[in-house]
Amino acid sequence: MKKLTMMSVLTLVMVVLAGCMYPEDQKAKNQIPYEDQINQVQNAIDGYKEKNQGLLPIKTTEKDTPIYQKYPIDFKKIIPQYMAEYPGNSFEAGGVFQYVLINAETEPEVKLSDLRIAEMIRDIKIRIRSQGYPPYKDHIAGNVYSLDYSKLGYKEDPVVYSPFSGQDLPFVVTGDGEVYVDYRIDLMQIIQKGDIDYQPGDDIRGLLVRDSAFVPAYSLPYTIDSETNDPIFLVN
Template sequence: MKLRFIMPLFLILILSGCMYPDERKAENKIPYEDQLDSVQKVVEQFQDEKDGILPIKTRDQDTPIYIKYPIDFSQIVPNYLSSPPGNSFESGGIFQYVLIDVETDPTVKLVDLRIAEKIREIKIRLQAHKYPPFKEALADNVYSVDFSQLGYKSEPYVESPFSHNNLSFVMDGKGEIYVDYISDLYQVLKDSNESYQNGDNIINILTKDSPFVPAYSLPYTVDENNEPIYMAK
């Protein structure tokens, strides 16, 4: 069972780095719109001048889509940009700059690396367990986690980059850990006039009006009431 956690843990370590400084400047935790805009313009300029090539790091094909295309600032600094944004991981910040929609409309977004840190912490504890500590089935191949078996006195959570509410974690049948964005999706659907069909993967709706991506997410769809449910994998 331990081997199942090695590759996902390795990917998180690559993306987030092993440790952050204990003290971070407050401004390095803010997703400034002007910094996103400047990086977006640079990415577009780079793509135009490099015959469609994007300044991204290479990741395996099976890397989850929202962390699959991290921007490689070494390709654009200093020729296109004087330095990476102050809130980027490369400059000591807490955000990884990534691209989504790379085939159609490459768009700069952010991954909050505090989420990656928390998942890394949970995965380290999971390595000591022969079997995943399932608690109860929430849907087909989706389970809550018995965190008491991992030594937690209370269930861990992360702050949503979308709603700032606390988000819990869920697990699939292979023992992979995911952030549960179902409450964020419920709120977005409630406030939206858009309807979806059962079978549509709706997780991308969180990116439409936000600088962030829902990293480490399961796929979600809707039920007959247009409310979010877990999509069978």
């Protein structure tokens, strides 16, 4: 009996240690969206639209809401008639994703916005407000800058995991203190592969969403440099 008890304790310790081996951000990366959940919501959206003369079950947002945050799905309008319950990975069910629509005025398509990014941005902005101004580091383009995070109390520069490339991406800040994720690394990879149908002056963020379940919700618009073909901020 003692041997059995000892084995049980050792097993428990191994499980705990295994969990400790993975930092919280690594655990977060494993919380991936499930295709069947997205498809279920898409079917519900299509059914609602058909039964309601083209109307969409979305929440009301401000007119100037960024495009990838503009059409959040209102599950109260489609549950339980069009789907039985909230998707398990949705914010409404305690998950980390907000379900949104793109192409809402043409062919509405369900995508996901990672709300953990919003939490990271909120923390950076709180630190900026406590200091009174953004501690700019380098001028990137137009009204876009990098930040000196050491002056905000960070030991390391904060980054966000990209669902598009699997890489860690930095943040940028505008002159008015708004913080965004910088997706130039992801966009460069896509551009280098070719098969793009954009011209200088076009917003090329559609390259990110065309083959992904996600949207770059907290981003500035980008375009293509007419000389180098590199992704650049589409700002004044």
